[in-house]
Structures are given as structure tokens and as C-alpha cells.
Amino acid sequence: MTTLFISDLHLTPSAPEITECFIRFMREEAPSADALYVLGDLFEFWIGDDDRSEFAQQIRQEFKTLTDSGVPCFFTQGNRDFLVGKKFAKQTGVQLLGDETVIDIYGTKAVVLHGDTLCTQDVKYLEYRQKVHMPWLQWIFNRIPFFIKEKIVAKVQTDIKEDKHTKSLDIMDVTQSEVESVMTKHQVNLMIHGHTHRPNVHSINSQDGDKTRIVLGDWYTQGSVLVYAKEGFELQTRPFQSQ
Incomplete structure (x- = not known):
């Protein structure tokens, strides 16, 4: 048996090839797993749990069928997709995790997270993150009519794209000291995260001993899955059907 990890699918109706790959994964692979972990950015942007579009309903149904x-x-x-909330969880059967969660994978303790909080050099983004995670602001946003929220999100997405063009890749990558700090805080030797779109397995030599950081890949040109079994793990890819 295996435990599966995915992140950074950025599902959107405008990229049907990604959605098709995701659905195939959910129907053909995920049902035989011990568990599935989605470590953030499942959606290109989740406007809110009140999204009643056919696309949103389709994704909800895939999770409901699996759970x-x-x-x-x-x-x-x-x-x-920081606006994925309790309503989505109730509709799909998924369990929402915190920003950092320690899990047990076949006897190995690991901390799982999206990974954006590890990028401490990206000060501008972290300031933005702090604002949008304010409970009172989310409370107000969730009560705005959906069509107005769509316009707000469209503006935010444009700003994000423009901001990315002005940043170096190093700024958007994790800070090593923060990685080690989080692992030490949770007393684990294994970390799994996404966000940076740089799939790899990193070995860390620290005073506390050897540690491992596994970075999940994005789904822009192919599916990316971490398959973790009792015998070991492997970062694998899944071709789009058109490839």
C-alpha cells in the first residue's frame, strides 16, 4: 500500500488537460491508496466555497467519491486556495490541515505544509499572506456576492503575475534556515511540501542528524505525484492524455 502526495495542480476550466489528468489519478490510483494528501494550490484560485460552477462541482464530486x-x-x-473552508470539507469529506502538520507515514514522522511560509526572503508576499489570512477580512470577503468576488480575484491574479516577473527565482525559493527551524520545532527528519515548483529530494546535514526535504512538482506540463510506501518513496510523473 502507498500514501500519495500532490500539490500545485492549479486546476482551472481553461486547462482541461490538467483536470483530465487529475480525474484519471483520482479514479485509477487514489482509490487503492492508504491516504491522499493535497498540499495546497489544488486550484489556480479558489474564490470561495460558494462556487457553484460546473467545474467546482466536478472537483468536489471527485473528492466525495474517493472519501x-x-x-x-x-x-x-x-x-x-486559502479560501477552501469548512463547507468544502463537509461537501467532499476531506480533512483540513493547518499550516504545518506532523503526520506518521509507516513509522516515520514528517511535517507536511504547502511551503510558502518557508520563503522568508519573499517579504512582500508574506505581508500579503498575513493580510488575506486575517479572519475578519475573510469573513467579509465570504459574504460579498460571488460576481464581485470574481472581479476582485481577477485583479489579484493580475497583480500576482506582474509581481512574479520582477522577482528573482532565489527570492521565491525556500530559506534553508527556515526549513531547518521548522523541522527542529516539530522534531522530525522528514519534510514534504510544494509551492516552489522545483520537484526534488534534498538531503540536509544538520547538527541534529541527517534530514530529508521532498519538494512536490507542479502539474503544468504533466502530473506529479509523490508515492510513499513502507519500502521507500519516489517522485513520479503522469503524462497528460494528449502527450
Whole structure:
């Protein structure tokens, strides 16, 4: 048996090839797993749990079918879907996790997170993150008519794209000292995260011993899955059907 980890799918109706790959994964692979962890940015942008579009309903149904079959599914909010809330969890059966969560994978303790909070050099983004995570601001946003929220999000997405063009890749990557700090805080030797779109397995030599950081890949040109079994783990890719 295996535990599966995915992140950074950035699902959107305008990229049907990604959605098709995700649905195939949910129907053909996920049902035989011990558990599925979604570590943020499942959506290109989740406007709110009141999204009644056909696309949103389709994604909800895939999770509901999986959890109804008995496979536990855990969800960590990313920087694109931080508005996924209790209503989505109730409708789908997924369990929402905090920003940092310690889990047990076949006897190994690991901390799982989206990864954006590790990028401490990206000061401007962290300031933005702090604002949008304010409970009172989310409370107000969730009560705005959906069509107005769509306009606000469209403006935010444009600003994000423009901001990315002016940043170096190093600024948007994790800070090593923060990685080690989080692992030490939770007393673990394994970290799994996404966000940076740089899939890799990093070995860390620290005073506390050898540690491992696994970075999940994005789904822009192919599916990306961390398959973790008792015998070991592997970062794998899944081709889009058109490829």
C-alpha cells in the first residue's frame, strides 16, 4: 500500500488537460491508496466555497467519491486556495490541515505544509499572506456576492503575475534556515511540501542528524505525484492524455 502526495495542480476550466489528468489519478490510483494528501494550490484560485460552477462541482464530486470509498483525504491550504473552508470539507469529506502538520507515514514522522511560509526572503508576499489570512477580512470577503468576488480575484491574479516577473527565482525559493527551524520545532527528519515548483529530494546535514526535504512538482506540463510506501518513496510523473 502507498500514501500519495500532490500539490500545485492549479486546476482551472481553461486547462482541461490538467483536470483530465487529475480525474484519471483520482479514479485509477487514489482509490487503492492508504491516504491522499493535497498540499495546497489544488486550484489556480479558489474564490470561495460558494462556487457553484460546473467545474467546482466536478472537483468536489471527485473528492466525495474517493472519501466515500474509505480513502482518507487531507488538504492543506495553499497561497491560491486559502479560501477552501469548512463547507468544502463537509461537501467532499476531506480533512483540513493547518499550516504545518506532523503526520506518521509507516513509522516515520514528517511535517507536511504547502511551503510558502518557508520563503522568508519573499517579504512582500508574506505581508500579503498575513493580510488575506486575517479572519475578519475573510469573513467579509465570504459574504460579498460571488460576481464581485470574481472581479476582485481577477485583479489579484493580475497583480500576482506582474509581481512574479520582477522577482528573482532565489527570492521565491525556500530559506534553508527556515526549513531547518521548522523541522527542529516539530522534531522530525522528514519534510514534504510544494509551492516552489522545483520537484526534488534534498538531503540536509544538520547538527541534529541527517534530514530529508521532498519538494512536490507542479502539474503544468504533466502530473506529479509523490508515492510513499513502507519500502521507500519516489517522485513520479503522469503524462497528460494528449502527450
